[in-house]
Amino acid sequence: MLDSKKLDIFVNIVTKHVSSFPVEQMTDKKLNELSNLKSHWLGVLKKILPFIRSRKRGSQVISYILAKKVIRQIVILDENSKGDSEETKAVSLTNSLCDILKDLANQIKDSFGSSRPGYLKINDEDVHTLLCFLLTWNLILRQCAYARTELRNQYANFLHDSGLLKLSLDILVYLLPSGILQEKEVDGVKVAAFVVDELELSTCEPYSLQKVHHGACRAFALTLQHLPALSRQWYSLTDKHTAKFVEDFASHYVSPMFCSQEMKVVQEANTTFTNMTIRVRPSVREVVASYVVEDASMELLIQLPPHHPLGQISVKATRKVGIPLEQWRYWMLQLTAFLMNQNGSIYNGLLLWKGNVDKRFEGLEECSICYCILHGSAYHLPKLQCKICKKKFHSACLYKWFNTSNNSTCPLCRNPF
DSSP states (O other), X not given: OOOHHHHHHHHHHHHHHHHTOOGGGGSOGGGGGSSOHHHHHHHHHHHHGGGXXXXXXXXXXXXXXXXXXXXXXXXXXXXXXXXXXXXXXXXHHHHHHHHHHHHHHHHHHTTTTTOOTTOOOOOGGGHHHHHHXXXXXXXXXXXXHHSOHHHHHHHHHHHHHHTHHHHHHHHHHHHSOTTTTTOSEETTEEHHHHHHSOOOOOSSSOOOHHHHHHHHHHHHHHHHHHSHHHHHHHHHTSOHHHHHHHHHHIIIIIHHHHHHHHHHHHHHTGGGOSSEEEEEEGXXXXXXXXXXXXXXXXXXXXXXXXXXXXSOOEEEEEEEESOOXXXXXXXXXXXXXXXXHSOOOHHHHHHHHHHHHHHHHTTOOOOTTTOOSSOTTTOOOOOEEOTTTXXXXXHHHHHHHHHHHTSOBOTTTOOBO
């Protein structure tokens, strides 16, 4: 029998090999010829996930690393799938995690009592449960991070409708270290490092309260980054004390990092644009985009708030020549809606805005529901046409119209579609 120290060293070595293991080798070659490859990976994930709650650190760490790799494969399959409904894509991963997350969350919330965010007293016996919760939520965040805009919005809708996002944010805000807004260090570590650095899991050191604080800060920041629109909605509905605490935390530690990342992405991508130039003003959190084609030109200003991504993003028109006022308003409203409601980045918002302007000048018809040529999240053109009034619609817009109106008639002429 190995003593505990030698066993920890052995498990740590195994963990390092697992982290570099090509997960594709876990698939039976025969499965590549079948259509149920995604079901296979979901089955693998279901077998791995219970070990996230293991009190044996080696089992927990290996399970977490393998789960991240399997999640990557599932997201890739979701991205490449064609003809699946939105519901199928949305539940393909999160259903495998929500039971564990909800169970852990219920255990944790029972211990909150009358505590306020940032002042929760955490007992040593609660550390394991809290870390299990943080690891599980991190896996869901990785699902969103791996996905492109369209699929990420479907995942986000599932998290919102199931209540998992609100449940998780309600817990994370309580797990942030006490006095975080008054102190630059917590347990000898700078809070900024908790926000920026990934939570490192080791089999050779005991889990501690500092790990919980680190994991909570990082998970809270990543939630704001990957799910900004849903986080903004949650923030707007919290009580006044919690909203002030979250706003100050975001302003101190999260917003500077995210604003810098947003500006850097836009600046580096500037060379890929045609007909449009971009100027970035990092010191005042502003992006200026100028678009010129033939005899028309326009310029818009995007400004991020001090507590980005929780605050209102400002989109203003600073100049327009040769653009009808009504058309300009449509473009501005669409860009604002995308940035505020679609969990989109400034870069993706500018791509969408430019795409609609390009298509408009090419003479393409806009969707008669959203009044945009490119769909806000799917980037599809309006292809479905009513046989009576001849108006065109995005498939996603029409699908939503059918669901909300409880009928299958044309939104304009009301004839059966």
